[in-house]
Amino acid sequence: MSTYDNPYHHDNVYGHVIALLSAHGERQGGLHLDVGCSLGPIAEHVRDSLGREYIGFDIDADSLAVLGRRGFRTQVLDLSDIAGAEATLMQAIDGRPVASLSIIDTLEHVAEPEKVVAMLRRIADAHNAPLVVSVPNVAHRDVGFKLAFGRWDYTKTGLLDHTHLRGFTRKSLQRMMHSAGWHLVESKDVERSRSDQCFPRYHPALAEGTHLYRTLSAIRANVDDAATVNQFVGLYLPGHHGAPLEYSDDHGEAAQPFLSIVTRTQGKRLDTLRDVLLCLSAQTDQDFELLVIGHKLTPEGVLGVERVIEDTNETIRGRIRLIKVDDGNRTRPLNVGFGEAKGQYIAILDDDDIVMGHWVEEFRKLAERSPGRVLRARTVAQTWQPVHTSHGSATVRAVGGMEDRYPKQFDFFQHLVENGTPPVSIAFPAASFHDLGIVFDESLTTTEDWDFFMRTANVCDVASGGEITSVYRLWKKAESSYTMHPAEEWQANHHAIWRKFDTMPLLLAPGNATRLRQMTQDWNRTHRGIAGPLPDPLLEAERYANALREQIHTMLNSRTWALGSPVRVVATLMGRRRTSPMLWAMNTPELEGYLAAIRASRSWRFAEKFKRLLGQ
Known part of the structure; x- marks a missing residue:
């Protein structure tokens, strides 16, 4: 049976x-x-x-x-x-x-x-x-x-x-x-x-x-x-037969470009789009493909974007794909572009950003050092505005210096509060999108990159590099996402992302337990008056030394130390030299020795016995 x-x-x-x-x-x-x-x-x-x-x-x-x-x-x-x-x-x-x-x-x-x-x-x-x-x-x-x-x-x-x-x-x-x-x-x-x-x-x-x-x-x-x-x-x-079913040990990675670059454009900034393509033509590492995502392009916009692509250096023209997207908000083109990407990593390079010649190269170095992580290079901000040339043609120019306003290293906790990483400075492992299903939230009309970045970083972690590889343009007297969406909309999206964070299990990198403990101890000290135990000298050498300095300072200004002053006066009269410690100049062993000397001193032991006699 x-x-x-x-x-x-x-x-x-x-x-x-x-x-x-x-x-x-x-x-x-x-x-x-x-x-x-x-x-x-x-x-x-x-x-x-x-x-x-x-x-x-x-x-x-x-x-x-x-x-x-x-x-x-x-x-x-x-x-x-x-x-x-x-x-x-x-x-x-x-x-x-x-x-x-x-x-x-x-x-x-x-x-x-x-x-x-x-x-x-x-x-x-x-x-x-x-x-x-x-x-x-x-x-x-x-x-x-x-x-x-x-x-x-x-x-x-x-x-x-x-x-x-x-x-x-x-x-x-x-x-x-x-x-x-x-x-x-x-x-x-x-x-x-x-x-x-x-x-x-x-x-x-x-x-x-x-x-x-x-x-x-x-x-x-x-x-x-x-x-x-x-x-x-x-x-x-x-129905018709699909591709033959084949089993192979070739995973196809050799044929993949290292980087897929997703560039959103509405066809309104052809001059800056041309700058983007020029920057890519000069990359020291040419192992990339470019996906230009035309979002709700007008017929004139389509022709303009196609003309810019056609005018591009022939060395990269064959690696450019124009993909038209006619629905959704500003987030939709990112999902389409990431879905079409064939690279091992994917970067967002909007049509108004500037990247330096080693932008791709630095991403590759980070990927080789920290495979599978989100890659984060440094970027600077610069204010630009539209102008007209003497011939009347529209263009743009910088109206400010370069500002180093973004954190040099990625900090997960700081990024839970607000974004400190422009999208031009990061590259995502393609597998996080294609295999883990982490996609852009199309209900967000702004800050969609921050939301996606943090959800990906939570799983993949982030590798930070020290090289400045891009310029993030801030627009003055020009249309941008900041002018197109009111402050209330930005705030609503910000709060929606916070609520999303609160539903996520957070995966923290090694070392963050110390960070959390320090923040909790600082909060307890400030709001509850509880000093807590001494820091671990192996994990927090500087914090441990500062805690010793604070402990010594507290002891030297305590009632116990004051009660022992007669003993110190007698010792001074007998010729013992009194010195004031230079705590800021002492290293950790010296601080530990000085603290032990205070506890072992006659005046401290006298004061402790006196307090016990008084029942204190």
Whole structure:
């Protein structure tokens, strides 16, 4: 008897299969071929609800016998022999019309599922018959979270059934089906937030109350919509074949450019766009592509942008793509551009920014030193304004010096308050967008770069470089995002981002525990009058030395020290020299020695005994 004696329910895989066939089954009558049918839990529903003749195919003769006793036609089928299986199916059809096919929880049990779906495509093609496929999701978050910590638990049935030969994700299933000529019409997946792999119950990666689970869940939820899908269930129609399915050890990274540059333009600043392309022509590292995203361009704007591109140095012209976007706010072009990018890193270079010749080169150096991190170079600000030449043509010129107004090093805590990094100075790992699903929030009309930067930095961290590689233009007497959006809108977006930060688990780099402790101790000292323990001399040498200075200063001005003054007066009368310590000039060992000397002094010990006698 089959291990898989699972009943039909409207909300399980079998109910979803019938729902899909009903929604896309206008034809009454005809055959329904259920390949890998097991005990045929959908047989009665195919016959009674769809009015089709059901034929079940399986390699398990015992299961077929049970199905046959229920009055259904059956046939033994061995999917390891594709040619034989195809002949068996054609013989069973015997020239009659095929209305639909299904293969439910079977493809994962065969060694070459690609050949199986290709064979079913040949069967269905002559009838234009739909195929419903169901396979378990090997990328369910329960499986992935456990695997991240070294657990891969085969079970008798379920997601990691010990008889499974292949595992499927949504992408791998779609790639296989499309290659075979099957095109998805509708999905009706089975969702299970807690799958059969959700054990041990209190494993930190699976228990809902843990920080680890919440962090992993937040990251996984962005990747795709399959984190809680237990089984993929989809209805497909036969059509043209997609790209051949190939398995290779070549991951394609060698063919990728290092950097994809996304440049937004509305076609209103062709002179500064020309400056951008000129800057890129002079880069010392030419391993990049440029995506010019024309946002809501007028016909004249399209011609103008195309003309600027055509006039560009031929060495980079072939690496420029103009992509037109006619919908959305200023954030939409970024999602489109990042989605089209083919590079390993992606940078934003708006049509009014200036980059120096080593802009790409410095990003590469940072990437080689800190692979996978967000890359942050230094930038300066400069005020510019539109002017007209003596010939009357419009151009721009600088009306101020270069200002070093942005932090030299990235500070996560400071950036939680407000942005201190213009987008021209950073490059993002492409995988954060394409693989982790961190995208720009199109509900934001301003500060979208800050929001995206911080969500990416939270996962990837940031590598800061010391080289100034760009000029961020500040516009005077000209249209900019600051003039196009009122202050209230900027503030509303700012607050929305703060609220978003508050829902995110924060991943802090090593060393930030000390930073947090210091901020808490400073707050306690200021607002609660609590000094707290001495800093750790290994972690905070300067802070530790300052704490010793403060402690010595406090002791020398304390009531205890004053009570011991008679002892010091006597010592002075006996010829002992009194000196005032130069605490600011002492190093740590000297401060520790001086503090120990105070505690060991006769005057301090006398005052302590006197206080005890007074009951203080």
